[in-house]
Amino acid sequence: MNSLEKLIINIFTNELVWMGQVDNVKTLVHRTSWHEIPNSELKVSKTAQGIEELQTGRILIVNGQKDKALIIEDLSASLDDEDITFTCIPLKGMLNYRICHPTDANNFIQMKQADIMMKIPDGNLFTQTRDPDRKFWNNDRTINMFRIAGLKGYGNTLDFTVDWDTGYIGDTIVSLAKNSTLPLGWNVYITDDFKFFEMDVYEGQQKHINQIVIPPVVFSEEFGNIKNVSYEYSIKEWRNVIYMIWSSEGSDIKNATPVGNTAHGATVSFNRKELIYNSNKKVSGEVVSDGRSELNKRPHIENFNAEIVTTDNTMTTYKANWDVGDIVTVQSKEVLENKLVSIDVQITEIEETYDSGEYSINATFGAGRLTLIDLIKQHIEQRT
Numbered sequence: 045m046n047s048l049e050k051l052i053i054n055i056f057t058n059e060l061v062w063m064g065q066v067d068n069v070k071t072l073v074h075r076t077s078w079h080e081i082p083n084s085e086l087k088v089s090k091t092a093q094g095i096e097e098l099q100t101g102r103i104l105i106v107n108g109q110k111d112k113a114l115i116i117e118d119l120s121a122s123l124d125d126e127d128i129t130f131t132c133i134p135l136k137g138m139l140n141y142r143i144c145h146p147t148d149a150n151n152f153i154q155m156k157q158a159d160i161m162m163k164i165p166d167g168n169l170f171t172q173t174r175d176p177d178r179k180f181w182n183n184d185r186t187i188n189m190f191r192i193a194g195l196k197g198y199g200n201t202l203d204f205t206v207d208w209d210t211g212y213i214g215d216t217i218v219s220l221a222k223n224s225t226l227p228l229g230w231n232v233y234i235t236d237d238f239k240f241f242e243m244d245v246y247e248g249q250q251k252h253i254n255q256i257v258i259p260p261v262v263f264s265e266e267f268g269n270i271k272n273v274s275y276e277y278s279i280k281e282w283r284n285v286i287y288m289i290w291s292s293e294g295s296d297i298k299n300a301t302p303v304g305n306t307a308h309g310a311t312v313s314f315n316r317k318e319l320i321y322n323s324n325k326k327v328s329g330e331v332v333s334d335g336r337s338e339l340n341k342r343p344h345i346e347n348f349n350a351e352i353v354t355t356d357n358t359m360t361t362y363k364a365n366w367d368v369g370d371i372v373t374v375q376s377k378e379v380l381e382n383k384l385v386s387i388d389v390q391i392t393e394i395e396e397t398y399d400s401g402e403y404s405i406n407a408t409f410g411a412g413r414l415t416l417i418d419l420i421k422q423h424i425e426q427r428t
Contacts, residue, residue, distance in 0.1 A: 051398050053086075055094065056103040059182050059189070060238045063102070068092035070127055072398040076112055078229040078248070078369045079221035079392065081137045081214055084114055086130040090121070098130060103234075110234040135241060136232040138180070138190075139165060139214035148172045149206045153330070157199025157228055158245040161220045164206065165213055165243060166192050180241065190232075193244040200224050200340065203333040205324065221245075223340045226390050229369040248369040252388035259359055261366045263350065263409075264375040269360045270350040275379045278345040283319040288335045293326040301328065303335030346387060347410030348374045354405075362405060368394050374409050 051072065055063045068089040075082040086104075088095055098104075104114040114132035121128040133140075149167040152160045169179055169190050180190040200223060210216055221228045229246040251261040263270045285304040291297060308316045321338050325331045352362065359365045366372055368391050375386040393408035 052107055054105045054108075055097045056105065058101055058103060060103070060234065063097040064094045066092055066094035066098060069398065070400065072106065072396075074106060074112070074114070074396045074398070076134070076368050076394040076396075077392065078390065079227040080218055081133060081140065082393070083117075084132045084134075086114075086132060087127045088130070089127055091126075095128065098128070103135065104132065105234070110236070111231060113234055134231075135234070136230065136243070137214055138232060138241065139169075139217065139243075140212040142168060142178055142213050144168060144206045144210040144213050144216050145172075145175075145178070146206050146208060146210075147174060148178075151206075152202070152204040154201055154203060154333070156197045156201060157220055157223055158196035158247075160202060160204050161217050161228065161230060161245050162192055162195050162243065164216060165190075166195075168213060187239075189240055191240050191242050193242055196245050198245060198247045199228050200337075202337050203325070203330050204337075207324065219341070223337055225340075225343055226371065227392065246369060248371050248390050251366060251370045252373040254373075254388055259365075261360055261370065261372040262358070262375065263348075263352075263360060263372060263407075265378055266375070267358045267360070269353050269358050270374075270376075271353055272351045273376050273379050274349045275376065275385060276345060276347050279317070280345070281342050282344050283317045283339060283342040285316055286319045286321050286335045286339055288321055288323045288331045290323040290325055290331045299331075301331055301335070303332050304339050345410070347389065347392075347408060348376070348379075348387075349406065349408055350374070352405045352407055362394075366391065368392070372409070 051069050053066050053069060055066060057063060066088060068091070070087040070089060073085045075084050088098065098116060098119070100116050100118060102116050104116065106112065106114070113135040115135060115137060117131050117133050119128055119130045144164060145168055149164045152163065170188065170192055172178070179188045181187070182189055202223060204220065217230055221230055226248055229248065230243065232241050232243045235242050249258065251258050253260045253262060265271070265273065285302055285306055288301045288303055290299050290301065321335065323331050323334050325334050354361060371388055371390045373386065373388050375384065377384050379385055389409045391407050391409055395406040397404045
């Protein structure tokens with residue numbers, strides 16, 4: 045861990061009215077994900093100044109980072125404990141306060157991922173007039189505090205239908221963001237004038253060694269900029285052929301349409317892994333597109349988890365040279381004996397740990413399982 049200057053947490057209402065700061069923070073595990081909606085955990089002394097303003101529903105800005113604001117979701121305390129523990133979600137988790145309403149966002153045919161990701165909240169929360177109470181109003185009901193940046197055309201081309209089984213807006217956007225080998229990033233941030241919560245969608249920047257446009261970013265034990273490396277490669281969830289079960293409009297006859305890489309041959313039969321999926325689509329072309337979309341959610345899983353070491357010897361300083369969402373090169377000669385593991389992979393998650401004046405940062409490279417937080421929390425508990 046590195047020494048840390050004072051941790052400053054400002055507290056705001058959901059109308060972005062400042063309510064003060066809190067001091068005497070024992071620990072904060074702050075998780076930032078490129079496409080998921082992770083939890084963060086905050087532990088504060090019961091006697092801390094400003095503790096009374098840490099209420100569920102309040103918004104926290106840590107060290108001035110308006111793009112990484114948190115919402116307090118719950119708190120827990122006991123008579124025997126000197127601290128209160130708060131569980132927080134990122135600001136983009138506010139989109140799970142609303143469902144995808146089929147009337148407000150229905151069919152999206154052959155549209156880019158980012159376009160669908162942005163049009164769903166636009167139709168539900170911004171442009172729709174059917175049920176204005178679904179909007180994120182200020183207290184006077186004069187301003188919708190939620191807005192959306194300009195529509196983007198990133199990602200794969202998909203068909204997507206909103207129905208009553210679609211679920212929460214945030215979870216839907218997560219599933220859409222993951223529908224490619226390099227997930228799209230998305231976020232809800234506080235605007236510079238502190239008047240709005242704005243959503244945007246992003247593509248990752250290519251910063252690996254196999255491109256020449258941007259100075260490359262390489263993480264390696266040899267460079268001394270990572271440690272405590274773990275590595276995973278799995279085909280457990282991978283599928284490349286899907287049987288789509290569907291019926292034409294007005295027909296009860298079930299069709300079984302195979303989609304994917306169906307031709308492998310006897311000598312490579314292990315390269316075919318199948319899946320069955322019930323589709324609500326009624327047209328063959330839409331069924332096939334739906335199938336490809338489902339297969340995109342089940343790729344090979346390859347990822348590194350590693351603690352980032354800040355060093356001036358390499359161009360790997362967080363925020364200066366790289367950020368969550370970038371595609372970088374990660375290499376290790378130590379994680380597997382006698383084998384160099386080298387992959388160009390997306391940084392999908394950042395975990396920043398503030399603990400008793402010390403700071404560390406961990407990164408997940410690739411489609412991580414998002415379980416390292418439990419290890420960090422366990423380590424903190426052992427130290428207290």
